Amino acid sequence: MKRITLALTLMLFAAFQLASAKTKVSIDRVEPAFWWAGMEHPELQLLIHGKEISNLTPSLSYEGVQLDQTIKVENANYLFLILKISDDVKAGSFPIEFKQKGKVVFTYNYELKERRENSAGRQGFSNKDVMYLITPDRFANGVPENDTVDGLKEAADRSNMSGRHGGDIQGIINNLDYIQDLGFTALWVNPLLENDMEVYSYHGYSTTDYYKIDERFGSNEDYVRLSAEAKKRGIKLIMDQIENHCGLDHWWTKDLPTADWYNYQDLEKKPYSTHQRVSLADPYGTETDRKGHADGWFVDSMPDLNQKNELLANYLIQNSIWWVEFGDLGGIRQDTYSYPDANFMAEWSRRIMLEYPNFNIVGEEWSENPAIVSRWQKGKVNANGYESYLPSLMDFPVQAALKRSLNKEIAPYSNTFNEVYETLAADFLYADPYNLVIFPDNHDTPRFFNQVNENYDLFKMGLMYIYTTRGIPQIFYGTEILMGNVDHPEDHAYIREDMPGGWEGDKANVFKGEGLSKEQEDALYFVKTLTTFRRDTPALHDGKLKQYAPANEIFVMFRFDESTKVMTIFNKNVEDKDVELAHYEESLQGAKSAKNVLTGETYDLSKGTLKVPAMTSLMLVIE
Known part of the structure; x- marks a missing residue:
């Protein structure tokens, strides 16, 4: 019996030995090819494809795994097996036997693997991330x-x-x-x-x-x-x-x-x-x-x-x-x-x-x-x-x-x-x-x-x-x-x-x-x-957001938490504009200076206005 390895996970061709020395039967696919112990959902469905496979009767014996249903469909080349898997099942391999008229004609080893460490607690992408999208055929x-x-x-x-x-x-x-x-x-x-x-x-x-x-x-x-x-x-x-x-x-x-x-x-x-x-x-x-x-x-x-x-x-x-x-x-x-x-x-x-x-x-x-x-x-x-x-x-x-x-x-x-x-x-x-x-x-x-x-x-x-x-x-x-x-x-x-x-x-x-x-x-x-x-x-990431209604082609947004405040100013005018900061005092709260994220330039906010160049956006850290 050939044990399923990573190299064979997705193009599965498993050979099975018949009891008869003169005849061999092959199964084209078992999907999924393997599974994991310790999953939350207690059932696992196996799709098995092979010529006239539905004429055979499967069975298995492994502590913590029960063959609950064998489902035959109108196409005799398919069998669907529903396995019940207990919470405390141990990782390991076990044979699934296929019988014809009560006689085992071949067996197939199925494997339940150990899950990755802390797999269930894995952290998915979140607003702390910045995502890069690739079309793989066109990247490198x-x-x-x-x-x-x-x-x-x-x-x-x-x-x-x-x-x-x-x-x-x-x-x-x-x-x-x-x-x-x-x-x-x-x-x-x-x-x-x-x-x-x-x-x-x-x-x-x-x-x-x-x-x-x-x-x-x-x-x-x-x-x-x-x-x-x-x-x-x-x-x-x-x-x-x-x-x-x-x-x-x-x-x-x-x-x-x-x-x-x-x-x-x-x-x-x-x-x-x-x-x-x-x-x-x-x-x-x-x-x-x-x-x-x-x-x-x-x-x-x-x-x-x-x-x-x-x-x-x-x-x-x-x-x-x-x-x-x-x-x-x-x-x-x-x-x-x-x-x-x-x-x-x-x-x-x-x-x-x-x-x-x-x-x-x-x-x-x-x-x-x-x-x-x-x-x-x-x-x-x-x-x-x-x-x-x-x-x-x-x-x-x-x-x-x-x-x-x-x-x-x-x-x-x-x-x-x-x-x-x-x-x-x-x-x-x-x-x-x-x-x-x-x-x-x-x-x-x-x-x-x-x-x-x-x-x-x-x-x-x-x-x-x-x-x-x-x-x-x-x-x-x-x-x-x-x-x-x-x-x-x-x-x-x-x-x-x-x-x-x-x-x-x-x-x-x-x-x-x-x-x-x-x-x-x-x-x-x-x-x-x-x-x-x-x-x-x-x-x-998680900071609060404030946006001010646009006026005269100036649009201002704030993001802030307890330690940092970011102000972004958009000026779509074709000329420089002096932005009146008093309008944004609700968010500025008396701040006297700000630093440009892109250039490092420091701005004096105490003057009450901030000149924003034409067709420009500024991202500022309020200091």
């Missing part, structure tokens, strides 16, 4: 030899902007010092699981194996090594997961377990999602509209998973927990959070947080309406009775409002900051606004430098806002050097362009600080200074 190529892998459909072609370029896990590991030096403490990496699709596979959102890292990125062991190396540098690893859909070329598509594993399994007659997310909250909405949103397919290459199927639901929940434990994760980012079955998502997040009470999960609800986003956060009391267990959400409302406030043209009597001011004022809708992830851009939006029409002053103003306001800042790789394609600002392939220096022979190398323009060097210093300051300043 650490192992050129794995760019194209025999047996996987799409080969590398860096000349094709929509193709695979060769970035991988080793490339990220090689540049963790760069990420640490910039001050980032959390790392969100776009999906790394196998995505064996014919084309456009680099982005990772069409999973074809939920238990295996794509070999073009590396191996399962490489992923664990990335997590460990990041942890050494004080960086938490956040896994990008997708419960809504998989890739059409997932291994189970040609041999589906049940007739309802996918929504609309007739591939010729499937409807597409209406994307009417508001229908889920509409008090006057119809079940037809809710179903049209949640059950339709995204695109032809992404089958919509039916989480109302309890076997599939358990499979997905366990897979997420498996990766948290196996990968020693510091968080999950959940794609398209409002598209799967809503009750399933409540149970999915509840089960994860049951195992890891201090963990964090951020969901993507791409709506600019805070009333729609807020209904998904844990603690929110919803009129329809829906109870969520999701701790965090991406703050799309603030992102959109900030972009419009920055780009809005100044007119007589205008206050262009009003929109972002009023959007933040809607924080009363959230159960915990300090646990929202705030961002200027990400892998799906135009680059922030493009959003502000390549205006560097507005770029700095926007980032200053992100680093001042409540929540958890997230910065997309390359934002620190003004990445953005003027000719293709909304094309995802160009939004996710290659990081300069990630490939041998690149003319510029951001990791070494070579070949950058003066403006890029300044932006890099700007981001590094703000990130490290925020990382080291508790007042910007």
Whole structure:
């Protein structure tokens, strides 16, 4: 019997010896391949796949483990085993015997591993962190030899902007010092699981194996090594997961377990999602509209998973927990959070947080309406009775409002900051606004430098806002050097362009600080200074926030705790302005001086006014 090792965790091919010397039977997959003793949830579901496997009867004998149910489905190539696991079960291996007509024909060793030290108490990302987002295929190529892998459909072609370029896990590991030096403490990496699709596979959102890292990125062991190396540098690893859909070329598509594993399994007659997310909250909405949103397919290459199927639901929940434990994760980012079955998502997040009470999960609800986003956060009391267990959400409302406030043209009597001011004022809708992830851009939006029409002053103003306001800042790789394609600002392939220096022979190398323009060097210093300051300043984590209504294109915010007070002033006027400090005395409370976070310059506040240069934002520590 071959013992399951880390090297075999996700591409499991276990050989089993038959009692008959002339015949051999193989099982293609056992998922999850192993589990852990000491988990909170007392049940474990095993998916077993093999030719006509349902004709056999499984049994096991191990203290603390009981085979509670053997579930057969219409496809005879599947068995689902439900194991009851006691609280005091000991880690170890035990045989699962498969019998035919009462005779053992083969056995399979299953392992319950020891959990990591203090695994249940692991601390997820929080508002003490600043998050760095990477599209791995486009960040850095650490192992050129794995760019194209025999047996996987799409080969590398860096000349094709929509193709695979060769970035991988080793490339990220090689540049963790760069990420640490910039001050980032959390790392969100776009999906790394196998995505064996014919084309456009680099982005990772069409999973074809939920238990295996794509070999073009590396191996399962490489992923664990990335997590460990990041942890050494004080960086938490956040896994990008997708419960809504998989890739059409997932291994189970040609041999589906049940007739309802996918929504609309007739591939010729499937409807597409209406994307009417508001229908889920509409008090006057119809079940037809809710179903049209949640059950339709995204695109032809992404089958919509039916989480109302309890076997599939358990499979997905366990897979997420498996990766948290196996990968020693510091968080999950959940794609398209409002598209799967809503009750399933409540149970999915509840089960994860049951195992890891201090963990964090951020969901993507791409709506600019805070009333729609807020209904998904844990603690929110919803009129329809829906109870969520999701701790965090991406703050799309603030992102959109900030972009419009920055780009809005100044007119007589205008206050262009009003929109972002009023959007933040809607924080009363959230159960915990300090646990929202705030961002200027990400892998799906135009680059922030493009959003502000390549205006560097507005770029700095926007980032200053992100680093001042409540929540958890997230910065997309390359934002620190003004990445953005003027000719293709909304094309995802160009939004996710290659990081300069990630490939041998690149003319510029951001990791070494070579070949950058003066403006890029300044932006890099700007981001590094703000990130490290925020990382080291508790007042910007949990401190209270005060914002003053914008007037005459001046907008002022304060963050403060008992020891530190930070004042950020935004001047969008095209001329210098003398800001009257008496208006902010409620927060200044007689302070006489302040220090510029970026320059170290000291300002005398006793004069009663402070000159703020045109189109500038100042972050000041009040002394």
